[in-house]
Amino acid sequence: MGKIKLLQGNEACAEGALYAGCTFFGGYPITPSTEVAEYMAKRLPQIGGAFLQMEDEIAAMAAVIGGALAGKKALTATSGPGFSLKQENIGFAALTEIPCVIVNVMRGGPSTGVPTGPGQSDIMQCRWGTHGDHPVICLTPAYVQEIFSETVRAFNLAEKYRTPVIIAFDEIVGHMRERIEIPDPGVLPVQDRTKPTCPPSEYLPYDESKGDVPPMANFFEGYRYHVTGLNHGSDGFPVNASPRIHTDELRLLRKVESNRADIVRFEEYLLEDAEVAVFAYGISGRSAKTAVEAARKAGIKAGLFRPLTIWPFPEAQVAALSARVKGIVVPELSLGQIILEVDRCAKGRCRIEGIYRVDGDPINPAQILAKVKEAN
Amino acid sequence: MAFQYDRYIRGGKLPHIWCPGCTYGIVFKSLLRVVDTLAISKDDIALVSGIGCASRLPGYVDFNTLHTTHGRALGFATGIKMARPDKHVMVVSGDGDATAIGGNHFIHACRRNIDITVLVFNNYIYGMTGGQYSPTTPSGHMASTMPYGNVDPSFNIPELAKGAGASFVARGTAYHAAGLDKLLIEAIRHKGLSVVEIINACPTTHGRRNKFKSPTDMLLWMKDTFMPVAAFEKLPPEKTAGKFPIGVLYRKEGLPEYCETYYGLVERLKRQREGRV
Incomplete structure (x- = not known):
């Protein structure tokens, strides 16, 4: 029997993250997503996790990727203008295949727009916001209970496919309070990244021969490797030659495209x-x-x-x-x-x-x- | 016996991208010697960088290495350090990377006093993109985007770091290589945010435009311009014009380190919960 709670969508998102094993949050205050940060600021120190309010949205996204690379499941939450600022580093996470979850509580407008009103006009930015071709998974829950369960799913997809996952819901659902049930641990599946089992000397972080989602080593676990935002070879080092760049970018897209049956829910x-x-x-x-x-x-x-x-x-x-x-x-x-x-x-x-x-x-x-x- | 750099350099990753006459190799070797002296396990170091010539350094060394986006190395490094406070996290950055596009992250990392060692390779120019002026390009110097001489005032990086709250601030140069080893050792040992500005030469995009006839001239300029801080401070003000101190310029021990404070809070909450039970 789970716990029954009356929660706001933003709070349910934080609870979903914790259920999924998130122990790292990096953020920056912005309406109407701030309650996600506030909830995590209270809960993470209680469970030994790391909470960081960074100096800006860009640094928050960077810290989340750093935390994820060091082995944590990491979350950030933002809204329109902050989502714009995060874009370059979201692309970095996509190309370097570092799992993380980005919540965008959508408000109105280009620019500052309507900070306190709902919007759905970031939906193309969720797909195309960062430069270059890149894989994207973006979830759109509509109920507080669903925000909880889809946040769990977002972490699972991020870990499973080594990719950033965006959760986009609007201000109304983010601030609406509804009765939800938080299931007991183990009821909803929780997935962790696949780690390498080979000796460190044989480890290739982007080895396409291991399938479209190669195993990911965390930093400090003996697999010393290089991570770069440059296009790279299977060993992680920069490559600026054809055909590797083309084939590797196709693999990144394939991680999502060939797994639609698993990812697409409606x-x-x-x-x-x-x-x-x-x-x-x-x-x-x-x-x-x-x-x-x-x-x-x-x-x-x-x-x-x-x-x-x-x-x-x-x-x-x-x-x-x-x-x-x-x-x-x-x-x-x-x-x-x-x-x-x-x-x-x-x-x-x-x-x-x-x-x-x-x-x-x-x-x-x-x-x-x-x-x-x-x-x- | 000569120092075995090969133990720290990744096989097959050299030659590096740096131009002939660039002084980054001197600093690179110093860093490897220092890690060896301190006997830090390669597995326990994360070396993080942004974008630029200096930021290519991590690719050559056999640590956990992360080459990130322009200016953001400290954001990534802060995340890594908070996730694993028991590990050594170092950042290498250039003058543009650290103090222009990354300036906000630089001052806030200093303010937090998080235990990260930041090496700022100051070559006074954007080298990788071909010689545009940076926040440290001296007034009047020629740059591809200051073709009539630089009109932009420049940062003093150690003063910036100190003012922002860094608890260890030092400056060295590629010319004073032996002294650099000592500075890096002290910086890495220091608990808290340490900044070491390392004066470097970019003959290709800075020297050639600014009347340095050869890379050697740029090293000799370092020799003539920088002096140990103790000697510098003894000079009367009229004799320090155009000179700069090197060495440990500022150090404050015992200030709260960010991760210790944060995880101290975590411990306190844990004790409170147990007390209640």
Whole structure:
């Protein structure tokens, strides 16, 4: 029997991290994500973990990668402007294959925008924010309980695939309080990175012959090796020659692409016989669920596709959905970002209708219902 | 018997990228001798760097080595040290890496007094990108982005470190190599954040533009410009113009070290919990 708690989404995120074995937090205060740091600041010293409030977002991301390389499961949490600042080092973690988890509690705006309001307009930045081609896993929970469980999953995916994992939820879910159950230890699976078993003299940190995810040694465990943000060979040392760079970057993408079945998670609600679908995540997904129920009451066969993994994008699922509905409605707290992905996968097989809002308030179910009726 | 550098250099990773006449090799060898003198296990050292010529050094040495993003070495190093406070964490950085793009991390690492040894290779220029002026380029010096002479005032790195709260601040030069060994030993032994500014020469992108006819001239300039701090302090002010002290410039023992303070708190909480039980 787990523990029942009334928690805010941000607090549930911190609890999920602790459940997953996170013992390192590096952060910087920023609304609306600060409660994650505050919760970790209280809890980590109690369990012997390390809490660092760094001098800026960049250093916080750097410290998290350093902590992870030294063997810890490490977390940072931020919001829009801070997420922008972290991007270079997120790319460093992707290329050097150091597992870590980045929470982005999305607020509105470019620039300072609307710090206290919800947004979903960082979703393309989650995918493409750092420069260069790189693998990305990004999860989009919508309920406090789900923030807890998806944070556990984020750490598991980071460790399993040696890659940074982003959790992106909006300010409303981050600050909303809901009843959640924190399961007893052992109920949810917790995964640790695969370490090398070979003698140190034979260890190659980026040995593609060991599969797409080579074992990772922590610093100070006898496997002295080199980590660099330059493109590198299987031994970790810089390489600036073809074809290694090309083949290694393909391997990085393959870690995610060839494991979609494991990584991509979603909720399908009333979709079996649906003629109109709503594609929505986060707080927009919650409004959409209410709208779909209202549509059913009004005699419209509506259903909801709610991605919990937004990156990699659930391409096959959206393609299949587009082949059997008349239209897909895409409500999002941006001026039209994730709708581009839905449209790309639908390939003209059905109508795609967007609902956009960036004024600091959520999209309400009535707005979605109206669009569902239009699309029917 | 001559010192066996091979015990610390990674096989097959030389030659290094540094230009003929660059003095980084002198500092590199000093660091290896010092690690040997202190008998620190190679497994117990993390050597962290940012971007630039100096930051390529970790690739050549057989420690746990991390070559990070420009200016951010201290952020990564702080994370490593907090995760494993029982290990030696060192940073090598250049003048631009440490005090321009990494300036914020530099002063805050000093303020925290975390037990990291920071070696700032000051060659007064951005060498890797071809000779742009840095925060330490002397006034009037020519640089590719100061083609009419530098108008930008410069940092005094030891003063910056001291002002920011570092508890050990030293300066050495590539010319005074024997003295450098002693400084690095003291810096690594010191508990708390130690900064050693090491004056270096970049003949390729700095010397050639600034009337140094050869790399040797740059070393001789170091010989004439830098003097032991004890001698420097005895000189009347009119005789110190254009001269700089080397040696341990500032040291304060007994200040709280960051990890000790933090993990002391962890212990205190643990005792409180046990007391309650």
